Amino acid sequence: MSTPLTVDPAARPAPAFLTGPAKKLLIDGAWTSARSGETFETFDPATGKALTSVASAGAEDVDRAVAAARRAFEAPSWAAITPYRRSRVLLQIADVLEAHAEELAVLDSLDMGGPLWMTRWLVDHSVEVLRHYAGWPTKIYGQTAPSDPSAFHYTLRQPLGVVGAITAWNGPVLQLAWKLGPALATGNTVVAKPAEWSPLSALRIGELLLETDLPHGVVNIVTGGATTGEALTGHREVDKISFTGSLAVGKRILEVSSKDLKRVTLELGGKSPTIVFDDADLEAAAKGAVAGFAQGSGEGCVAGSRIFVQESVRERFRELLLREMKAYTLGDPFHPETRMGPLASPQHFQRVSSYLDIAREEGGTLETAGGSEGLYMPPTLIENVGADARVVGEEIFGPVAALMTFTDADDAIAQGNDTIYGLSASVWTTNLERAHRTASGLRAGTVWINAYADMSAGTVPFGGFKQSGIGREHGIEVLDAYTETKTVMVHL
Template sequence: MTTPLTLDASARPAPAFLTEGPAKKLLIDGAWTAPVAARTFQTFDPTTGQALASVASAGPEDVDLAVAAARRAFEAPSWADITPYQRSRVLLQIADVIEAHAEELAVLDSLDMGGPLWMTRWLVHHSVEVFRHYAGWPTKIYGQTAPSDPTVFSYTLRQPLGVVAAITAWNGPVLQLAWKLGPALATGNTVVAKPAAWSPLSALRIGELLQTTDLPPGVVNIVTGDGVTTGEALTQHGDVDKISFTGSLAVGKRILEVSSRDLKRVTLELGGKSPTIVFADADLEAAARGAVAGFAQGSGEGCVAGSRIFVQESVREQFRELLVQEMKAYTLGDPFHPETRMGPLVSPEHFKRVSSYLDVAREEGGTLETSGERGHGLYMPPTLIENVGSEARVVREEIFGPVASLMTFTDADDAIAQGNDTIYGLSASVWTTNLEHAHRTADGLRAGTVWVNAYADMSAGTVPFGGFKQSGLGREHGIEVLDAYTETKTVMVHL
């Protein structure tokens, strides 16, 4: 049994943000505001189980105030009438202030959701790149002129939608907020952001940092709370023009249902059951590193987790041995221990859910290979499930933990067919040194992103990200993101 690495309490960081004030408030119209009903909730450190902070729980009345503030800001000259160059300048200021406080934000995320510090540092620095990418867009959002009769001048305008509800998940707090704020602000919208209740702290700290920039009050508002009360009030609000949501399939379906009542624009980045496909001609050692990273990195709490591993039959045993060896390198421990590769799962509820799938796997006839044992707090070692078929629940359902199934395939057609045998289609990873295998498999897989000889190579904005099938609707990043946050208006002037 492997005991997770620990640190003395005195060696763990304690950001001043956690001790400022009796409870974290809501950011509404540029002011930190207590909730109308005075409700709060606790956010906990999954490593120690100790409460980190008391946080405001926004009710419908608070959401009303936040949306109204965003609407006023959207129509105010201080935002609606600024030049594209000024908007770019504000986005660059946001990037700079986040970069200046990158370590603090990474620490808050590691404390709040258990991600190792090396990972949360990368996510925050990637977020800085995201804001700098979107800072380039305001001066490049063009309309078009259209051929017409000489007596008519026809052209189009790209105009912002209005108020955007930005709802993020708990597994990448800073990065997901950046992915939504960047394009929304670049295109001239205003935002009401709701971070996940399990990891709200970095969003609130970013709210404070935004106040040090030239961003006008009310352009970004932050409401905290659970999905049932706060999230539902925000998604049902009649004055919200668009919802950008990252989270579970079940909640995404609920948002789509609610949004249909008044035809809100919707972007949904939902779950996945991503295949990792390893051909016999691949660099098997590199493929094993990538495959294990695909389901173990970040404790498997990622929408792009490569939780279905398919290896060509002729190299199955060799590749399995490499997988097992690589799994041993994922040291469990305190997120702030320098040797930690994997931190704890985010909460007791989630740990129980992930653990239940291991019991299901055994009931379905599966055998488990792990690099450790459950039983130390909320730590879950990398776990490989074998001897299960395509209809097993552990193969079909998103587990969202460091658990993957190992299966085989015969040829490229078989790999594509098995890879596509899922309701999801967010991402896939293909490992091969054969160009025909690479291109044919990438073309045949129904996934929004296919990595070849890589895993989770995430763009800061240049290429689109999103899913096929039930992995979501729409795209974040790329040129496509402009369509997600703007409307096209046609103007026909008779001369």
């Protein structure tokens, strides 16, 4: 592999947000230090240098944030305002994020290593998401029900209360927008906890929220690690947890939240299949398949990390895969020719690297588009492994995929479903009947046909089958995740 592309340190962005003392917690519209005084550093994975220090919230800080959110919920300044005003505030939030889109994209690239072209797209998409949800407050309807003439029966949709929004490190702005949008549109208040590895854009968004008409306490932001998350998940005054992250943490959240039967939405991991039939446009399929596991350095829940190709076209498709893998240039997130940045942290790089060793131990052979350097890892294809291999069954969360074959549609569906996960899948074929049949048979929350990672700004639901999660984000279904239905029966 050629040396990763670099950028002159003097030319790398240096947002003013990173200067000054440690970043604080946003509680009830004010910035405050953790009561313990503890902080942690967040690092730039491209350089290994510390970016800034951030407050580490303890249980007492979470108490303060939840109390602020509860006061804001019970006051008439948010849930009880007209839906038109709530829509206007959401549009203000979208506008202020759009006005600072470049800064937010830069912060995410610095914090988690994503190429700037990618983080720009994620921020732009987040603005679209918030504008989508700005339309919901005026369209949350109850129903009337048939009843005896002496009675009037109807239902109301009412907000849950305080929502704990916990996001992962691999798409900070996007994931926060996906949670703030529906929570605020339905009249809830929020305590957000960004991931410890990438908290900066969430904190900057907190500053931007203070420039809008959003009442104080409606959105609070607490930063920290597992202790912070545990305190938020187990807090008795939190009515719902919306979490994006790993399966292990999702199971822990479900366990802790069950003590008081919180509402829970979990968007967890995946081991998504890419299925390529012999009649597919193989060049387009190869581009889509490599994007499926290499784009974003493979650090995505929808990563297409199991590639199944029909036996008759295996060799031709393999050649195209290897060619496309070489096109993924590694480099500094701010170099214009970079397609893949570094992995997010030394710990994560070590974890992904360990799976390459496991693949060799399991008898697999590796084809890679170069060698590793620093935290950079090139796209890597694993062959000669079966369904029982750990690298096939476990989520790696890096630019690594296994290549396997299938015989016919039934075999492709069976192998695609042979996983504990069920988040997404990608099917490549020019046969309409085959496409619909395969999509119907796959147990996955989203199936793309002749595409990969086509994400909506809120119009269709997103979520997983099996251990890829519980509930849905987006779509009409999201209303059920953030509201309660109340029945009112009136005697006339």
